[in-house]
Amino acid sequence: MQQEIRPLVAVDIIEQLHRQFAILSGGRGKDGAPIITFPEFAGFSDIPDEDFLNVVTYLTSIPSLEAASIGFIIIIDRRRDKWSAVKASLTRIAVTFPGNLQLVFVLRPSRFIQRTIADIGIKLYRDDFKMKVPIIMLNSVSDLHGYIDKSQLTRELGGTLEYGHSQWIHHRTAIENFAMTVKTTAQMLQTFGTDLAETELPNDVQCTEELLSAHTDHHSKLKDELKLAVKQGATLLTCIREPVTRSANSKLSPDELENVATVERLLAQLDETEKAFDQFWTKHHLKLEQCLQLRHFEHDFREVKLALDNLMEAQAGFADIGDSVTRVEHLLREQKQLEEKGQEPLEKAQSLALHGEQLIQNNHYAVDSIRPKCVELRRICDDFTNETKKKYDILGKSLELHKQLDKASQWCEAGIYLLASQAVDKCQSQEGAETALVEIEKFLVTAKEHQLSNPKEFYNQFDMILTPEIKANAQRILQKLEDVQEMFDKRQVSLKKLAAKQTRPVQPVAPHPESSPKRASPKITRPAGVGRPRTAAFRFIPIPATLYLVAGRGCPFSAERLIRN
DSSP states (O other): OOOOOOOOOGGGGHHHHHHOSSBOOSOBOTTOOBEEEEOOOTTGGGSOHHHHHHHHHHHHHSSOHHHHHHOEEEEEEOTTSOHHHHHHHHHHHHHHOOSOEEEEEEEOOSSHHHHHHHHHHHHHHTGGGTOSSOEEEESSHHHHHTTSOGGGSBGGGTOOBOOOHHHHHHHHHHHHHHHHHHHHHHHHHHHHHHHHHHOOOOSSHHHHHHHHHHHHHHHHHHHHHHHHHHHHHHHHHHHHTHHHHHOTTOOOOHHHHHHHHHHHHHHHHHHHHHHHHHHHHHHHHHHHHHHHHHHHHHHHHHHHHHHHHHHHHHHHTOOOOOSSHHHHHHHHHHHHHHHHHHHHHHHHHHHHHHHHHHHHHTTOTTHHHHHHHHHHHHHHHHHHHHHHHHHHHHHHHHHHHHHHHHHHHHHHHHHHHHHHHSOTTGGGSHHHHHHHHHHHHHHHHHHHHTTOSOHHHHHHHTGGGOOHHHHHHHHHHHHHHHHHHHHHHHHHHHHHHHHHOOOOOOOOOOOOTTOOTTSOOOOOOOOTTOOOOOOOOEEEOOOOGGGOOOTTOOOSOSSOOEEEO
């Protein structure tokens, strides 16, 4: 892989820059061309070519492309040197200068002999320098002022431009460090953003919480780095503007103004990077929070779903509708307990479904996963509620059925007991028969109170909830009702006949006047054809106790036996 070519920075050639054999003072020509000055330097010829090339290359890279495109103005100060130094300087510049040259000014040696030699040498060796730009030989700085304004020249060249080489190096180092900080920060943000974008969302609560915490911590550290970078840039900007702040008459040089523009551009770049990162982080953080919400929702859903499934399974186990009042009442109590037990999971399910709907309303990214679970939770809750109501209805009907059957059975037994308890001798009289009839009629009225007047209607009312066993029992009891009713009907017929029978008239006999206690009464002769009247007598055969009907058994006889004597 080809390595990236990194441009030179001040820290790379800091020692060479401190030697100050070439400077970029910040002055400009009349057309805005940057000025590079080669001040007097005794060991100029001893400078290694690489060091010279690095420094010059670095200096030409500082001005803006617009300024550099105009061309550089070179000022070579050799007033205290010899022609040989002038020649060496021009030769090096001609061979190694990397930028576009506009003019070359040479302050010739001030000593007469060296100046004369320089004049002759420049004429003889001009072509050897291979420069396509004018080389202007100057006798003094006054001549230089005719070409370049004093405000663009340093004090060493008779100008007024403030220049401190150490401060210049410090500013250049600080600017380049800040630029590197901005670049590094942007790369860190980009790398972090790429990692965030490529991160797969965890499938459980703990991992999601750990990921959210790790990303949040990393984000906080990067934000701190951004704050430090912004603070660094602001401090640097203040330092560059310090001369203007200190003195209202001071002005920044064009290079210093470019430095200000560079720092401001870097700060703006940093601000744009931070805004873009904040926007991305806001979306990512929201997604992580929604992921955590989803994992909590899914975890709670699994727990609630398990509780609801167990509840529905327990409810499905309540298939028995009971075979007696006691059993049905026990089942109702168990159903009530199950209903009370189910209140907590049902409330949790309803609350979780409501929470899921709130997530959907908040534009959660996993709407397609949340909505079906909310629907399922509400469906199970409705199923349990409806099934519970259905169970209560069925058990209520079953309880009513068994109570009616018990009442019917008890009514039958009470009726049989009533029939058996009516004394035969008392029923022989009209008054006794009528009393017995009244007792029977009063008892039969209770059949209406117990809704037993129509056994078939009673049977049809509960037909839908009858199991084969209960149905058989109900049929036996209904048959028992019919048998007992038939017994009452026959008893009523018998008693009505007795109550309607007239008492036999007593035949009057006149007393004999001569009768005495000691004389027997004469026999009365019956008229021919008149027989002795016979009194019709009805005798009830008592119902043996062994023939009493019991609940759930049929009647062993169809009616009482009425024997006429």
